[in-house]
Amino acid sequence: MKTSTLLKTGTIGVIISALCCFTPVLVLIFGAVGLAAWVGYIDYVLMPALLFFVGLIIYAVTRKSKVSCTENVNGQSKY
Numbered sequence: 001m002k003t004s005t006l007l008k009t010g011t012i013g014v015i016i017s018a019l020c021c022f023t024p025v026l027v028l029i030f031g032a033v034g035l036a037a038w039v040g041y042i043d044y045v046l047m048p049a050l051l052f053f054v055g056l057i058i059y060a061v062t063r064k065s066k067v068s069c070t071e072n073v074n075g076q077s078k079y
Helices: 003-022 025-033 036-074
Strands: none
Touching: 003 025, 003 036, 025 036
């Protein structure tokens, strides 16, 4: 997978997870759809998802910096 795709996926995932964790967006949606009983279990999914996407961003940034360092040394990219 391309580094830019990893970075975009991680950023979008973090934004969505953060919106659902720190604002009542998901609670309102679940209430409107009739799944309000699941609201108590949201944290079991959203916090690990947030951590996963933050890790994906860190991986993409480190991979991008390694690629740019390799380009500077060799004049070409491995990827």
